[in-house]
Structure formats: C-alpha cells, structure tokens
Amino acid sequence: MSSPTACISARGVTRRFDDKEVLHGITLTVRAGEIFGLLGPSGSGKTTLVKMLAGIDKATGGEIDVLGTRMPKLEMMNRIGYMAQSDALYTELTARENLAFFGSLFGLRGGRLKQRMQDVMALTGLAEHLNRPVGAFSGGMKRRLSLAIALLHEPEVLILDEPTVGIDPVLRKAIWDELEALSRKGTTILVTTHVMDEADKCHRLGMLRGGRLIAEGTPEELKAGSGTSSIEEAFLHYGGVRA
Amino acid sequence: MRIRALIVRIIRQFIHDKRTLALLIIVPLVVLSLIYLVFDGDSYQPRIGAVRMPEPIAQRLIERNAEVTRFDSAEEAEEALAGREIDAVFRFDGGAPRVKLEGSDPSKNRAVMAVMQAAMQDLAALQSRAGAPGLPAVEYLHGGPDMSTFDSLSPVLIGFFAFFFVFLIAGVSFLRERTSGTLERLLATPLRRWEIVAGYTAGFGIFTSLQAVLIAGYAVGALGSLMVGSFGYVLLILLLLSLTALSLGTFLSAFADTEFQMIQFIPLVIVPQVFFSGLFDLESISPWLRWLTHVTPLKYGADALTDVMIRGEGWSAIAFEVCVLLGLTLVFMAANVLALRKHRKI
Numbered sequence: 001m002s003s004p005t006a007c008i009s010a011r012g013v014t015r016r017f018d019d020k021e022v023l024h025g026i027t028l029t030v031r032a033g034e035i036f037g038l039l040g041p042s043g044s045g046k047t048t049l050v051k052m053l054a055g056i057d058k059a060t061g062g063e064i065d066v067l068g069t070r071m072p073k074l075e076m077m078n079r080i081g082y083m084a085q086s087d088a089l090y091t092e093l094t095a096r097e098n099l100a101f102f103g104s105l106f107g108l109r110g111g112r113l114k115q116r117m118q119d120v121m122a123l124t125g126l127a128e129h130l131n132r133p134v135g136a137f138s139g140g141m142k143r144r145l146s147l148a149i150a151l152l153h154e155p156e157v158l159i160l161d162e163p164t165v166g167i168d169p170v171l172r173k174a175i176w177d178e179l180e181a182l183s184r185k186g187t188t189i190l191v192t193t194h195v196m197d198e199a200d201k202c203h204r205l206g207m208l209r210g211g212r213l214i215a216e217g218t219p220e221e222l223k224a225g226s227g228t229s230s231i232e233e234a235f236l237h238y239g240g241v242r243a
Numbered sequence: 244m245r246i247r248a249l250i251v252r253i254i255r256q257f258i259h260d261k262r263t264l265a266l267l268i269i270v271p272l273v274v275l276s277l278i279y280l281v282f283d284g285d286s287y288q289p290r291i292g293a294v295r296m297p298e299p300i301a302q303r304l305i306e307r308n309a310e311v312t313r314f315d316s317a318e319e320a321e322e323a324l325a326g327r328e329i330d331a332v333f334r335f336d337g338g339a340p341r342v343k344l345e346g347s348d349p350s351k352n353r354a355v356m357a358v359m360q361a362a363m364q365d366l367a368a369l370q371s372r373a374g375a376p377g378l379p380a381v382e383y384l385h386g387g388p389d390m391s392t393f394d395s396l397s398p399v400l401i402g403f404f405a406f407f408f409v410f411l412i413a414g415v416s417f418l419r420e421r422t423s424g425t426l427e428r429l430l431a432t433p434l435r436r437w438e439i440v441a442g443y444t445a446g447f448g449i450f451t452s453l454q455a456v457l458i459a460g461y462a463v464g465a466l467g468s469l470m471v472g473s474f475g476y477v478l479l480i481l482l483l484l485s486l487t488a489l490s491l492g493t494f495l496s497a498f499a500d501t502e503f504q505m506i507q508f509i510p511l512v513i514v515p516q517v518f519f520s521g522l523f524d525l526e527s528i529s530p531w532l533r534w535l536t537h538v539t540p541l542k543y544g545a546d547a548l549t550d551v552m553i554r555g556e557g558w559s560a561i562a563f564e565v566c567v568l569l570g571l572t573l574v575f576m577a578a579n580v581l582a583l584r585k586h587r588k589i
Contacts, residue, residue, distance in 0.1 A: 054431055056586075072587075072588065073589070074589050075433065077431060082428075084427055084431070088423065088424035090423075093255055097255050101248055101251070102428075104245070104251075107433075
C-alpha cells in the first residue's frame with residue numbers, strides 16, 4: 001500500500017493485446033478527493049488504462065488497487081462510476097427508462113431512485129427531457145445523460161473517459177464546476193482528455209504517450225519542471241519534442 | 244434484482260420498438276396464412292386431352308375429377324400440349340393406351356397419373372363385375388383421406404417460424420448491445436455475466452412465449468391445421484424450440500461484428516436446418532450427410548410437433564426431443580456466458 005490517501009494506485013501495469021503491448025509498465029497514484037486528469041493524444045492508451053482502473057478489463061501484468069481493493073473485483077463496481085467514451089445508451093428508451101435501468105442494476109429503487117434521477121438530471125441540465133426518447137437527443141445531450149448515469153449511484157470514485165467531447169463551452173464549464181463540487185465533497189475523479197486547456201482544471205495530471213506515462217504532477221509542477229508556460233508545451237517537452 | 248431490471252428493460256424496448264414486435268408476432272401469422280392459401284386449395288384438377296378415346300374411359304376420368312378435352316387428331320392434341328393448354332395427351336394406338344405428359348411440373352404429372360390409374364381401376368372393377376377381387380379397402384393409422392399438404396407441413400412450419408424470427412431478433416439485439424457500447428457499460432456495473440444471459444433469456448422468453456401461443460393457436464384455431472394431440476405439448480415444444488433459437492442467436496452474435504454479419508448466419512445456420520427439418524423426405528439423403536440431422540435443433544422440434552399434432556402421441560414420444568432442446572438451450576447459454584469473458588474476465 002502506498003500513502004493512506006491513495007484512492008487509485010497502479011503499479012507496473014502492462015496490457016498486451018495478442019502480441020502487441022499497448023501499455024508499458026504504468027505506475028501512477030490518484031489521491032482521494034482529487035481530480036486527476038489523464039492527458040494524451042488519441043491512441044496513447046488512455047481508454048485501455050481507465051478500463052482496467054474501472055475493473056472492466058484485466059491488466060496483463062502489474063497491480064491495480066482501488067480504495068484498497070485489488071482489481072478487478074465485481075463488488076467494487078458499486079463504488080465506481082464509469083462513463084465510457086462512446087455513449088452507451090439505449091436509444092429507443094426514454095432518458096427516464098435508461099436511468100431507471102442502470103439505477104436498478106446498482107440496487108437503487110423506489111423513492112430513492114426517483115430522487116437520484118431528478119438530482120442527476122437537474123445537475124446535467126436535462127431535467128425537462130426526462131421523458132424524451134434518447135434517439136431524439138443531440139450528441140451533447142447524450143454525453144450529459146451518460147454522465148448522469150455514471151453519477152446516479154453516488155460512487156466514491158468517478159472514472160470519466162472524455163466526458164466533455166461534443167459539449168458546448170457553457171455546459172462544459174457547468175460540468176467542470178460540478179466535478180469540482182463533487183471533489184470538494186470527497187469524490188475522487190479521474191478524467192481522460194486530449195484537450196489541453198481542460199488539463200489546467202485538474203488538480204493533478206498524468207501525461208500518457210505511446211503507452212507510457214511520461215510525466216505526473218500538478219499542472220504548475222509540470223509547467224515549472226519543463227520550463228514552459230502551457231500544458232501543451234509541457235507535454236511536448238516531456239514527450240521528448242523540443243518546441 | 245438485477246435480472247428483473249434487465250427483463251423490464253427488454254419489455255420497454257419492445258414496447259417502444261413496435262416494428263420489431265410485429266416481426267416477432269404478426270409476420271409469422273401472415274406468412275403462415277399465405278402458405279395455407281397456397282397448399283390448402285382444392286386438389287389440382289388435371290387437364291387431359293383425349294384423342295379418339297372410348298366414351299366409358301372418358302366418363303371415368305371426368306368422374307375422377309379430370310378436365311377432359313376431346314381432340315380428333317393426335318397433332319391437334321400435341322399442339323395443345325405444347326401450348327400448355329392441357330397437361331397430358333391420352334390416346335389409343337391400336338387398342339394400347341398411351342399417355343404423353345407435358346412433364347415440366349412433377350406435381351401435375353402425379354395428379355394426371357393418379358387420375359388415370361383411378362379411372363382405369365374403376366373401369367377394370369366394372370368390367371370384372373362382382374366376385375372378382377376389387378380394390379383393397381384403405382385405412383389410415385394417422386391422418387386421413389382429407390389431410391391436406393398444409394396439415395402435414397404445419398408442424399414443421401410453426402416450428403420454423405418460432406425458431407427463425409426469434410433467432411434473428413435475439414441475435415441482432417444482443418449484437419447491438421455490443422456495437423452500441425452498452426454491453427461494456429453493463430459490464431461496468433455489478434451485473435454478473437450469467438445474469439446478463441439469464442436476463443436476456445427471460446426477457447425475450449416472455450415475447451417468444453406470446454409468439455408460441457399465437458402461432459400455434461392461429462395455425463390450429465384459425466387455419467384449421469390438423470391437431471390430434473395435446474395443445475399444451477405443442478406450446479411446450481414451441482417454447483423450448485424458441486428458447487433454443489434465442490440462446491443460439493445470442494451466442495452466435497458473439498462471432499459477428501455487425502448486423503450484416505449476423506444476417507450472414509441465416510444461410511449458414513437457418514437454411515440447412517430447413518432442409519433437415521422434415522419439409523423434405525430424408526430417407527434418401529446421402530449417408531455421409533445424415534449425421535447433420537442429429538445436430539439441427541429444428542429437426543427435434545419439428546419431429547416432436549409432428550408426433551403431437553398429426554400422430555396424437557403423448558409425453559413418451561416427445562420426451563427425448565424435449566430433453567434435447569432443453570439441453571441445447573442450456574449448452575448455448577453456458578457458451579454465451581463463456582463468450583462474454585472476452586469482454587470482462589470476472
């Protein structure tokens with residue numbers, strides 16, 4: 001066990017698909033209650049890594065602990081909220097029916113389920129669309145509904161894979177404010193992103209490139225350490241490219 | 244309960260997707276009706292061209308329900324035959340009867356020959372008067388003289404529809420769960436792999452039961468299909484057959500990446516089953532192909548349905564088939580639970 005405040009800790013995690021190793025010995029720690037950003041271009045292995053951290057996939061080598069429990073472990077699913085990169089929604093069902101389905105998978109029912117559904121829909125600004133079929137939603141609305149589903153069972157750990165793709169700046173800010181609020185209440189949040197300006201909003205960052213963690217630290221540390229003024233330049237620096 | 248959540252969701256999806264529900268419920272009834280109209284018509288009335296035919300024979304032919312057209316010369320008759328105005332030419336060359344068939348349709352050939360033979364036998368019986376051995380008295384162990392082609396096909400057909408539509412719909416829905424990313428999302432919940440398979444089986448099972456009741460009820464009640472045995476057994480067999488299709492469809496969807504690839508399983512999995520299901524006589528099948536009949540679920544279902552509906556057999560006759568269908572369902576379900584390991588190990 002690393003420090004007692006560690007919420008997610010990965011040690012020497014590798015993942016191999018057939019003969020191709022896509023993650024090479026990732027070691028990182030996400031502290032309890034922080035917003036940790038996993039930054040990297042598409043194809044760098046972000047999704048592969050978060051799927052293992054969320055317990056959907058199993059690492060080929062290395063160890064992953066979440067809340068002190070060795071992953072993957074089915075019981076941990078109740079304490080983790082996961083939002084996939086693709087909007088995994090049943091388009092023929094209404095928003096309410098989607099929420100009710102996922103809610104009951106997490107054991108929510110009756111008045112509590114109803115209350116949580118209203119809370120998360122208000123939070124994501126979808127309250128008035130509760131009874132509309134998801135097939136009629138715009139891309140941004142689907143993204144928000146996916147987020148609402150991930151928040152439904154009030155997980156202690158939130159793992160969000162590219163949560164703000166296709167969401168307009170106003171709403172994106174609203175979502176980041178909400179993540180900030182959740183973090184203050186003690187929820188640990190791991191987000192992946194390839195948008196550099198979002199990275200500044202994270203408490204700490206991990207930079208992923210070609211399946212390797214090239215840097216880890218607060219945005220300020222990373223900028224100072226590389227002698228650069230922006231996260232983008234810092235990323236290039238740690239990636240071995242001179243700007 | 245998590246399985247219950249899956250069942251409720253599948254029911255809601257069906258309620259929103261009425262077109263798929265119609266494919267499962269109404270389309271089999273429509274197709275069954277069409278087949279009924281094709282096969283249950285009055286027996287074919289063969290058209291026979293008679294060239295210098297003695298009147299008693301012509302009379303017997305007409306009594307046996309043939310349409311007799313008289314020709315004065317063989318050439319005229321041949322011309323009519325070539326023009327397909329008649330199905331056969333019947334002429335006498337120096338006392339010996341000769342028949343020439345149009346020949347392109349085996350069922351018409353058979354109808355002509357049956358009428359001819361019956362007429363000649365009638366005539367022979369008449370000439371030999373009483374005392375001579377007449378025609379044997381005919382009895383039926385199963386069925387009867389009024390049994391139509393539709394009656395004999397109906398058990399196979401309702402089995403086929405119960406199988407085909409369920410296979411397709413369950414397979415594609417399960418596949419869409421994968422392609423839309425919702426399967427991965429499900430696997431990020433505490434849902435166990437076997438619960439997914441059980442939930443799907445139970446959720447779709449509700450609709451396949453409904454389908455089984457409607458198809459069997461419609462075939463027997465509205466179309467008057469021959470039904471000697473117990474209706475309850477028919478429902479049991481149909482339900483098991485559609486559960487086999489359900490589990491096979493969802494399992495095979497693991498080997499398809501798109502809906503299009505799922506459709507490709509139809510010629511591979513469904514069409515061969517039709518050939519081995521009893522629609523065609525399998526006595527003459529090549530011995531090296533015969534083993535295939537033992538691995539086709541539809542054959543077990545159709546055999547059991549025929550036993551109940553036409554032969555009126557009870558539990559002892561269908562017990563083996565029922566067990567095989569149940570066993571296949573469980574095997575396919577277990578295989579599907581294993582196939583899901585590809586997506587989540589635990």
